[in-house]
Amino acid sequence: FSQSLIQVVFPPEIRFAILKIIHRICNWFSAYCYYDITEIDGVNTNELYNAVQLYLSSYACVTGNRLSLTRGLNSSSITFGLSNNDSLIDAFNGVKVHWEHVVTPRNSQTFSWRPLPEEKRGFLLRAKKKDKSVVLGDYLDFVMEKANEIRRKNQDRLLYTNSRGGSLDSRGHPWESVPFKHPSTFETLAMDPEKKAEIMADLLDFANGESFYQRTGRAWKRGYLLYGPPGTGKSSMIAAMANFLGYDIYDLELTEVHTNSELRKLLMKTSSKSIIVIEDIDCSINLTNRKNNSTSSNSSSNYNVSPPGSGGGGGGSSEDGGGNTITLSGLLNFTDGLWSCCGSERIFVFTTNHIEKLDPALLRSGRMDMHIHMSYSSFAALKILLKNYLGYNEDDVEKELLEQLEQVMERAEMTPADISEVLIKNRRNKDKAVWELLEALKTRAEMNDNKSSNNNAGKNNTIEDEEQEKRALLVESSNEIGGDELQEKCNKGDDVNDDEKVL
Numbered sequence: 001f002s003q004s005l006i007q008v009v010f011p012p013e014i015r016f017a018i019l020k021i022i023h024r025i026c027n028w029f030s031a032y033c034y035y036d037i038t039e040i041d042g043v044n045t046n047e048l049y050n051a052v053q054l055y056l057s058s059y060a061c062v063t064g065n066r067l068s069l070t071r072g073l074n075s076s077s078i079t080f081g082l083s084n085n086d087s088l089i090d091a092f093n094g095v096k097v098h099w100e101h102v103v104t105p106r107n108s109q110t111f112s113w114r115p116l117p118e119e120k121r122g123f124l125l126r127a128k129k130k131d132k133s134v135v136l137g138d139y140l141d142f143v144m145e146k147a148n149e150i151r152r153k154n155q156d157r158l159l160y161t162n163s164r165g166g167s168l169d170s171r172g173h174p175w176e177s178v179p180f181k182h183p184s185t186f187e188t189l190a191m192d193p194e195k196k197a198e199i200m201a202d203l204l205d206f207a208n209g210e211s212f213y214q215r216t217g218r219a220w221k222r223g224y225l226l227y228g229p230p231g232t233g234k235s236s237m238i239a240a241m242a243n244f245l246g247y248d249i250y251d252l253e254l255t256e257v258h259t260n261s262e263l264r265k266l267l268m269k270t271s272s273k274s275i276i277v278i279e280d281i282d283c284s285i286n287l288t289n290r291k292n293n294s295t296s297s298n299s300s301s302n303y304n305v306s307p308p309g310s311g312g313g314g315g316g317s318s319e320d321g322g323g324n325t326i327t328l329s330g331l332l333n334f335t336d337g338l339w340s341c342c343g344s345e346r347i348f349v350f351t352t353n354h355i356e357k358l359d360p361a362l363l364r365s366g367r368m369d370m371h372i373h374m375s376y377s378s379f380a381a382l383k384i385l386l387k388n389y390l391g392y393n394e395d396d397v398e399k400e401l402l403e404q405l406e407q408v409m410e411r412a413e414m415t416p417a418d419i420s421e422v423l424i425k426n427r428r429n430k431d432k433a434v435w436e437l438l439e440a441l442k443t444r445a446e447m448n449d450n451k452s453s454n455n456n457a458g459k460n461n462t463i464e465d466e467e468q469e470k471r472a473l474l475v476e477s478s479n480e481i482g483g484d485e486l487q488e489k490c491n492k493g494d495d496v497n498d499d500e501k502v503l
């Protein structure tokens with residue numbers, strides 16, 4: 001009524017001024033303040049709009065009745081969003097805020113250099129005036145952070161490599177990337193459950209430990225050294241770590257890096273929330289070189305680290321960064337020096353088959369925070385493999401058979417990779433697979449027993465010889481299995497050619 005009275009009595013300009021004043025008075029007495037977060041801010045896309053949309057998606061799926069669903073390019077999951085003109089209430093540190101998704105048709109006469117959506121979309125945020133500072137400060141920061149987290153989880157992670165040998169791509173990046181799709185997870189990783197739980201807890205503590213690292217004045221990074229024989233799951237563990245935390249992986253090929261400064265540049269171009277991996281670190285270090293130098297200098301920082309094949313034991317070659325050499329000091333600075341904290345939340349993982357060959361400087365505490373021994377398969381690990389490959393729980397295997405497996409397991413010293421081979425080969429006949437595995441374990445155990453008695457008698461075989469013999473025996477036993485099948489085929493009169501025999 002008051003509006004129509006104003007329309008009748010006053011000319012348009014005065015009417016407009018009066019309405020404005022009324023509006024201001026209302027605002028003055030209102031307990032709320034309002035913020036518009038529009039999808040398009042002038043000509044640019046508003047980052048905050050996208051962030052709010054993602055953030056609300058984590059709540060919307062629980063509370064909303066009508067939701068919009070989206071699935072982005074490269075994304076492996078669906079995100080929920082508020083439908084047009086829907087609203088919800090959120091709380092943060094005791095502060096209540098009200099979100100509304102406002103969608104209005106766009107005026108078609110609006111001129112723009114680029115095509116705009118037909119609808120104007122935006123979020124209207126309403127909060128109490130007294131909470132204004134919290135909402136504009138901590139709350140919106142929290143929203144942005146949460147949105148980034150969701151984005152990272154939904155998008156495929158990347159596996160980077162520096163295999164181009166120092167050359168840069170068109171955008172000046174030394175790393176090349178592919179989507180990281182390794183399916184290994186902690187669930188499928190066969191190892192002792194307590195050890196696994198400890199590693200997972202350590203990773204979680206690290207990922208959630210920003211304030212701890214800040215408080216203690218430490219760079220937010222952690223180092224893991226994975227060591228053990230080949231085929232015990234070191235690479236699988238790295239993939240599981242990346243999948244668990246949702247981090248990217250930088251697989252650093254040390255032999256492709258020529259100087260310390262190149263190494264530093266590579267480090268500078270890595271992003272936060274990533275795992276930087278150097279596989280087989282002992283193979284990247286020229287040990288002859290290192291020993292030669294260690295006699296001439298007390299400081300570990302002068303030890304040379306050179307790619308294998310760059311001239312073997314050229315003890316007198318360039319000391320720092322010259323030619324085709326990087327130094328151990330360069331490597332240590334990479335993981336531990338001032339440069340290692342240009343970026344945060346990073347994990348360094350080194351793997352090796354021979355921990356005894358590594359320089360103590362690399363192993364000192366603080367550099368590699370956790371040394372993880374990936375060992376031959378234990379009985380607990382075997383149970384995980386049986387579940388993975390055959391879908392067998394403990395109750396699905398005869399008790400007697402299980403006991404026999406447990407007895408022979410420790411003596412057999414078989415790697416999870418070897419066990420996987422036996423199980424995969426026989427996976428169509430599950431019961432046979434378990435028996436086959438028992439046979440293989442027994443054969444290996446016997447061989448190990450013989451070996452140790454021979455060793456006691458004075459025969460000193462090298463570790464390599466032992467490994468080779470074990471492998472030969474495994475191949476032999478698998479050929480035997482193949483041999484039976486071959487015999488059966490022959491009996492049936494099938495044609496069998498020589499190739500099949502070799503296989």
Ligand SMILES: Nc1ncnc2c1ncn2[C@@H]1O[C@H](COP(=O)(O)OP(=O)(O)OP(=O)(O)O)[C@@H](O)[C@H]1O
Nearest residue numbers: 188189190229230231232233234235236416417420
């Ligand atoms: N602990 C494990 N749990 C589950 N699978 C495993 C495990 N260890 C090995 N495997 C299987 O064996 C294969 C080889 O494992 P992986 O590459 O992780 O070994 P590694 O320790 O990195 O060996 P290397 O020292 O030769 O690099 C993988 O494909 C994986 O499926």
Ligand SMILES: [Mg+2]
Nearest residue numbers: 234235236279
């Ligand atoms: Mg490996």
